[in-house]
Amino acid sequence: MAGINAQAIKELRERTQAGMSDCKSALTEAEGDMEKAVEIILKKGLAKSAKRAGASATEGEVRAAVAADRRSATMVEVNIQTDFAARNDAFRQFVGDVLAAAEKAPEGADVSQLSIGGKPVADVATELTARIGEKVAVRRWDRVSIPAGKHGVAHAYVHLGGKIGVLVAVETSSQAVAEHPEVQKLVEDTAMQAAAMSPLVLRRDEVTEELKAKQKEIFEAQLREDPKPKPEAAWPKIIEGKFNKWYSEVALLEQESVEAASRGVSLTIDKLREAAAKAAGGEVTLTRFVRYERGEGIAKKEDDFAAEVAKMAAS
Secondary structure, three states, rough: OOOOOHHHHHHHHHHHHHOOHHHHHHHHHOOOOOOHHHHHHHHOOOOOOOOOOOOOOOOEEEEEOOOOOOEEHHHHHHEEEOHHHHOOOOHHHHHHHHHHHHHHHHOOOOHOEEEOOOOHHHHHHHHHHHHHOOOEEEEEEEEEEEEOOEEEEEEEEOOOOOOEEEEEEEOOOOOOHHHOOHHHHHHHHHHHHHHHHHEEEHHHHHHHHHHHHHHHHHHHHHHHHHHOOOHHHHHHHOOOOOHHHHHHHHEEHHHHHHHHHHHHOOOOOHHHHHHHHHHHHHOEEEEEEEEEOOOOOOOOOOOOOHHHHHHHHOO
């Protein structure tokens, strides 16, 4: 059946950490559909969580910059086909030019129409594609900023040489609070936390109703698959507990701090925010974060060696 091969089983296993036979069964049940197979694994309770698709689907670079006054930070993702080409000096220069254009752009501007040397970004990308011999695509850009009249700081963090990038904005009750060492440390640690732990939202009330409904289906399916099923009357309370645990994984403010854990302390990001505010003697609010992972959500074409051999043999 199409989609059920060693490569697909390997990918499903990497994303869910479920056993090989379970992965094969899930793919068979899903008729080769990877996303459905992930959901089947989750519903059967064979995995606690699953990685989002496309973490390394394409090559290229995520790059970010912070404004001189530290009131805004901008990030871009530019893709190319191979890691080798991503190290090309011309490509790296292009990424820098795109970022510089994005830093000057108004919020929500179409990145392909920004200007580099008087030409639209899309045209420059096409010219670079012809020179390098690989498709170059400027995928997206974003910015976090501190509104006029408010105090705070914006920060950017790029991990693994451009594979992951994070922007963080923090508003404070005064500029002195924003510049306090504990607040500066909070901002840096929060950006690294977001890079490492892949939160979906800043706070739980930002989770969409659609996503909550889908997660509830998964929890109910897990309860049905339980070898020792609980009475259905007890399900609402159990599901509530499951949701609270899930929120602690997907909401940045509720995540356990990786940095604090390295010191043997168990604190959420929100608790660290409270501690930083107290140390600085003012108010500190995490207002927004943006996380890019290079190629996430883009399907990557996998070479089918067996098919190529068969094709050659037939010719």
